[in-house]
Amino acid sequence: MNEKLQVLRARLQEIYHLHSAKAILEWDQGTFMPNLGAESRGNQLSVLAGLHHHRQTDPELGRLLEELSAEAESLSYDSDEAALIRVAKQDYDTETKVSPEFVAEFVSHTAKTYSAWVKARKQDDFSIVQPYLEKTLELSRRYAEFFEYEHVADPLIARNDYGMTVGTIRPLFSQLRDALVPMVEAITSKEPTGAFTIKKHYPADKQIEFGKKVITRLGFDWERGRQDYAPHPFMTKFAHNDIRITTRVNENYLGEALFSSIHETGHALYEFGINEAYEGTPLHHGTSSGVHESQSRLWENIVGRSYEFWTFFYPQLQATFPEQLKDVSLDEFYCETNKVSRSLIRTDADEVTYNLHVIIRFDLETQMLEGNLKVKDLPEAWRARYQSDLGISSPTNANGVLQDIHWYFDHIGGLFQGYTLGNILSSQFFAAAEKEIPNVRELMKQGDFTQLHTFLQNNIYTHGRKYTTDELVKRVTGQALSIDPYVEYLQNKFSMIYPQLRK
Template identity: 40%
Template sequence: MTLHQSVFESVCRQAREAALLTSIADTLEWDERTGMPLAAGEYRAEQVSMMRASAHRLRTSGQYGEQLQQLSDTASDESVHSDTVATVRELHRDWQRDCKLPTELVEQISQATVRGQQSWDAARKANDFAAFAPALSKIIDLKREAGQRMAEGTGRSAYEALMDEYEPDARVESLTQTFDDLRTSLTKLIHSIRNAPRQPNVDILKRDFCVDAQRQFSRRVAAAVGFDFARGRLDETSHPFCTTLGPNDCRILTRYQRNWLPAGLFGTLHEAGHGMYEQGLRTEWFGLPPGRYVSLGIHESQSRLWENQVGRSLPFWRWLYAETQSTFSPQLDDIELDTFHFAINQVQPSLIRVEADEATYNLHILIRFELERRLIEGTLSVNELPDEWNSQYQSCLGIHSETDADGVLQDVHWSAGLFGYFPTYTLGNLAAAQLFDAAKKQLGDVDGLFQRGEFQPLLEWLRQNVHRHGACYTGEQLVQNATGEPLSADHLIRDLTDKLQPLYGF
């Protein structure tokens, strides 16, 4: 495409302006999740709604669409993966999807989800799903309508259209096959672990760990692995997340538990992984496809890689454990490194997704994938959701929750309207293991690097193979280019087996 430079510049200006408005809305929502007074919630919903509606109008204007069509129709000798071609292709794709959503519907969804998150937070604290149910019902109705509108003329279902916002071109049939195969392998592995001759002592992680010490320790670890605090910050919230408010403003949030050390530390590593991806995107392209993440599956691959492939490895703890003992003395004075490492790699079915071990984590995702799909399809009602949630947990993990807070209310996603988001976690786990295997082959002695606290080589490898490309390639293409093979579950299963078999002795 020989781009008409003036037209291209006009399109980019409008896209950047929409991104600016979106970043303002994101800032307001970050404030809502961190420090906004409770009484301010209703007005905050109006503020966020106005920003998102204004951004939507810019992204769906007729002139903007005509310019994108003109650029798309122009012949080109450029690579389809070049910055300019990718910008036109992805912005045109966004325009075609967004134009199907009336501004009024965008405003309604924005207001409903801001209020929904406030309702969810209160209901979770009160352990009362019934208090959240009306807000959730409204959000589902609105998101179903949005999905149906976006699916028109595409051959997709409403749920697939919603997934497309997070994982472009994802299809239920393909995901279901991948997830079913993964479930079979994981179930077999978990069964072997359950009957293994050795089991870890996780009580050592339930001792009294000062929260202030955890805060300082988590910040130290995030900085050590590469999160740039000159361009980001670490805060606390009821549900960990990462959000980017500008090209040099990445916010990561975690939560701490006094009697469960892994919560804060691994939550921080996870969100730092997200943050380092955002910080690795090219700032000069902020607001445009070359400067944005390609998919949430790839985004999750970065967070899970640093949390699990790095953070739960023995070489990592050979570097960090002496400082850990010093920070949390006398709680860990009597605990040997091998004992601690075994404990943080426990495999045990549990209720809370964000605190689940590597082997059972994806089963949590598969449950949510099925439930949210049925909610959007209308084959599962909101009133039936808590019982079906517990039924799925009993069937899949052999446990069920006694409380709504530890069950159906544990995740913020549905209150925020993020239907179609959950499958990306498992796709991210698959990509994390595969990317890490490729990095180890190319970098050489990764274990030695970790033991010396040297994480920059791995981060730089990810910068070159994932971060700097933005959305110029698809997620599948990035994995293929970086690893030399299509995405598969083989690496994850092998990674888990290689780590857990020596620990458990099965």
């Protein structure tokens, strides 16, 4: 078995490096590539994707995995060797169902779609990207047809949140929506007193300088990572010691760069923390979209928007922007930072309304896949859902259907549910951390995030993909996935800001 495992690792390492090379080109496309390079970049990515898929579906790899799977029955389920064989076999079985011609076609198409989206968003013109998106929908349905499924979106969901289906997500989202809508209505029925506006002029260079201080304190390793700019912030990994995050700056809104930086740092901390011995294998990634998002949302919201966090950082922020914040108290800043409102932009949404944005997207993409919504009707359907669910509607597509990159750089389907799953899990994981570190919030007041980081590192990050989401949640929290800790967290936090929520 040891000899076969060495052969397996060698094969998997080649696949890993091809994936990393593709990620480098995608990072460059999202940051520095000239717009006219889109067609060539699409061809380059298509070639790499074809090579990656060819290696990942090599029949020799399949035979090796079959032999190892039989021999692995004698291994402990928790052993690294058993996990490597198990996860590699799962990936192989998935990839061999998809034709290499389809993979090459899809990658080439999405590279062109991304550039069309950038142009459409800038010009607020959905018609520029509409034909590309219609092709993406066709390709997304074709992808699903490679698999057996109960719902056409299930194979697409499985790409990012293995084990989750439309059948499991819809009831969960419905339960959460039932808890959130009354909360939103109660909060927005009365404006808080004493609020100021953080939408003043904050020079970009000072915003970035302060943000770097913050994420350094949280644990971002500048020897292994870097930060750049992108129209839509993201995190990517090329290797264990080469992890990139991006942000965007709005000089008239303090929160955009700061919280997107903290958010992407949460993703990066996860990747920094995976067991280095897993590098070059499929274990060297996060468990799922939902678990990954739980870390970005935990650091961005539960930590970064907490009163304890700002008890430490607010004096430093005032020193950075003395004119803008000289007459603003900590309590006023905290309330404004956590202000709940019916807004248009998902990435700028507060914690209470955020999941309604996600549920809208999940419903719309599911309807498109089902054939119940045409792409040409998507902008109007988007506006109608925002009006009915959030009581607000955008007159522009740039702040509507064009605001997110997801459908314009990947499949339609299975891309948004991870955000809400992540919110739910972030509270479960933080509650588990509080049990082990009872004074964790006092430590946060002192700017000490080391023990929290260590808890997450030891219980989540180090395992990579060794465990499924369900297995990991039960190991860390002792419970199955539940919305209860999340709803309790929101109720407790926002009832302190909005008296009308107090029972």
